[in-house]
Amino acid sequence: MNIPFHVPYIDDDDIDAAVAAIKSGWTTMGPKTIAFEDAFARYVNVPNAVAVSSCTAALHLALKVCGVGSGDEVIVPANTFVATAEVVEYCGATVVFADIDKQTHCIDSASIQKELSPKTKAVIAVHYAGHPCDMDTIMDSAKAHNCYVIEDAAHSLPSYYKGKLAGTMGHCGCYSFYATKTLSTGEGGMLVTANNRWADEVRSLRLHGMNRDAWKRYDNHGSWYYDVEQQGYKYNMNDIAAAMGLTQLAKLQKLTAMRTAIAMRYSEAFGQHETLIPYSVQEMCSSSWHLYPLKLNVQALAVSRNQFIDKLAERGINTSVHFIPLYRFTYFKNRLGDSYCKFPSAEWVFEREISLPIYPAMKDEEIAYVIDNVIDIAQHYKR
Numbered sequence: 001m002n003i004p005f006h007v008p009y010i011d012d013d014d015i016d017a018a019v020a021a022i023k024s025g026w027t028t029m030g031p032k033t034i035a036f037e038d039a040f041a042r043y044v045n046v047p048n049a050v051a052v053s054s055c056t057a058a059l060h061l062a063l064k065v066c067g068v069g070s071g072d073e074v075i076v077p078a079n080t081f082v083a084t085a086e087v088v089e090y091c092g093a094t095v096v097f098a099d100i101d102k103q104t105h106c107i108d109s110a111s112i113q114k115e116l117s118p119k120t121k122a123v124i125a126v127h128y129a130g131h132p133c134d135m136d137t138i139m140d141s142a143k144a145h146n147c148y149v150i151e152d153a154a155h156s157l158p159s160y161y162k163g164k165l166a167g168t169m170g171h172c173g174c175y176s177f178y179a180t181k182t183l184s185t186g187e188g189g190m191l192v193t194a195n196n197r198w199a200d201e202v203r204s205l206r207l208h209g210m211n212r213d214a215w216k217r218y219d220n221h222g223s224w225y226y227d228v229e230q231q232g233y234k235y236n237m238n239d240i241a242a243a244m245g246l247t248q249l250a251k252l253q254k255l256t257a258m259r260t261a262i263a264m265r266y267s268e269a270f271g272q273h274e275t276l277i278p279y280s281v282q283e284m285c286s287s288s289w290h291l292y293p294l295k296l297n298v299q300a301l302a303v304s305r306n307q308f309i310d311k312l313a314e315r316g317i318n319t320s321v322h323f324i325p326l327y328r329f330t331y332f333k334n335r336l337g338d339s340y341c342k343f344p345s346a347e348w349v350f351e352r353e354i355s356l357p358i359y360p361a362m363k364d365e366e367i368a369y370v371i372d373n374v375i376d377i378a379q380h381y382k383r
């Protein structure tokens with residue numbers, strides 16, 4: 001068998017919607033984008049949802065509206081995708097890494113507390129793999145410190161923390177619709193916020209700083225005249241992506257149930273083996289299961305994490321690692337020096353983690369094949 005790490009779930013509804021958007025004659029940001037924003041705002045139950053070209057763009061604009069700039073510090077987890085940190089640099093501010101929790105791999109609240117300084121302007125909480133961060137503690141520390149919380153909800157559509165949707169608890173929430181995400185438009189993102197003034201600013205910033213309805217300037221309902229109110233960016237969504245977003249959103253619940261069922265099968269099977277550490281979700285939380293991060297009990301195995309990945313690949317099972325901690329990359333090493341020892345939990349997780357295939361299109365026999373082979377390799381190399 002050959003099992004890819006990811007297969008997108010794009011059905012005829014998505015394809016028909018994208019084709020209809022192309023045939024409509026209006027392909028850039030337009031009525032479909034506005035309809036997707038409205039539907040998304042209703043879904044997350046937040047007054048403003050602003051569609052952008054990626055989650056990276058959403059994170060960047062979230063920092064902008066929070067007023068993050070030169071001289072400020074922003075705390076981000078050490079174990080995330082580079083986008084979470086690079087946006088801080090876009091603003092001329094300084095990235096400060098915090099360690100993660102060994103079980104959930106989310107940013108560790110105690111580590112945030114240690115890193116807070118008079119310069120801290122914001123914390124970016126990444127709901128890793130779909131597991132919500134400890135939002136009550138994070139919001140309390142941020143409030144006490146008078147700084148903002150931006151949720152990087154790239155993985156967590158939909159995940160819940162104490163009944164609240166991840167991405168809707170902080171000052172801004174940023175979602176990703178990248179090819180591998182739980183809702184995909186190929187590329188795309190959404191910024192949600194309860195702050196109407198910020199939402200208006202993001203609407204302007206995403207389109208060159210033009211005033212609000214400038215996207216209509218080529219339409220007979222619009223006007224050729226527009227103003228540029230501030231320096232902006234080319235971060236708008238397009239209507240082909242938005243049309244897919246609408247049809248994907250309509251089946252999100254079904255797709256989440258399919259992912260959850262796979263995760264439950266994995267956890268039940270791997271929980272029987274002392275060489276494997278299944279991923280579990282904390283009480284009062286639920287996960288979108290964007291990823292299934294298995295960990296190896298490396299002390300009990302005669303192979304390393306990397307060798308385990310190779311063994312799986314030899315059997316046609318493609319996996320990944322989430323994430324290479326950011327301080328390990330040349331760019332951040334050059335800026336921060338070697339800081340491995342500052343992040344014992346991120347290092348601990350990195351030594352053990354393998355992300356297994358998990359996507360709604362996975363067939364029963366493929367799920368069983370992954371389970372059987374992971375267990376077979378683990379048993380074969382048990383010390």
Ligand SMILES: Cc1ncc(COP(=O)(O)O)c(C=O)c1O
Pocket residue numbers: 053054055056057080081083084126152154155175176177178188189
């Ligand atoms: C945690 C996290 N944040 C942000 C992003 C960036 O998302 P996008 O590709 O939509 O910019 C990703 C993408 O993989 C991610 O994993």
